[in-house]
Amino acid sequence: MTRIIHELAEIGGDYGVLFCDLWGCVHNGKAAYPAAIAALQRWRQGGGKVALVTNAPRPRAMVERQIDRLGVPRDAWDDIVTSGDAAQDAMFSGRVGRRVWHVGPDKDLSFFTDTADPRAAGLERVALDEAEGIVVTGPYDDLTETPEHYRERLAAARARNLPLLCANPDLVVDYGEQRLYCAGALAQLYEEMGGEALYFGKPHDPIYDLARRRLGVGRDVPALAIGDGIGTDVAGAVAQGIDSIFVTGGLAAEFMGGDVESPDPALLERWLDGQGIHPSFAIGRLR
Incomplete structure (x- = not known):
């Protein structure tokens, strides 16, 4: 049974490394969460290492500039590892050819x-x-478009058996109060149509391997993953054989009761049963 905790400090001493999701946990796309930042700072002050592991389809440097603008201070993390970093390496190695059709803003x-x-x-x-393959970083206009806007073009790509590289496995993300589709939703549609999609972000191995290399730690160092994506953050932790904290006040907040800071235990367990996956811990908001 998933244990509900109220702050990271309750269990932090048991782990040396933290793989922390960004969007929905540390910020909402518009502003940083002060309590989450304080929790990460305390973790590092206690000797732990923090990798901000995000399915953002952009390279590390660009994400660093973004979180600087949002007010995430440099002393809250040791490194940033993005899905874009891992997918970029695969793209340059020719995994989907050298001539690619880019779908993204x-x-x-x-x-x-x-x-x-x-x-x-x-x-x-x-x-x-003219393409040998497809690279998807997101919809062209994520404020207005859904995967259905791409069905006809993806069908044409599927007819030619083009492989698709997905730079962000997330299906959706909350931008403030608005829910937006991500590259993963387009890749999911392509697979439903019989196409081949390649993933490099959470929950897949490459992004975790890269995070460990960046931090200079091996698999022998006890690690903990935090995130609000049950199919990415938590599923990735399970695949890695590490513990996880599910942030219930993010993407799944509507299913957890009226208090975003404190998930209802019965509602949480019922929802997790429906998902078929159970994190080690759950918390309303990272703090």
């Missing part, structure tokens, strides 16, 4: 350009009918 163009990797020089962004 202009803000994600750094995924192709923010690198010193010499392999980037041989990559070309082209129209769908």
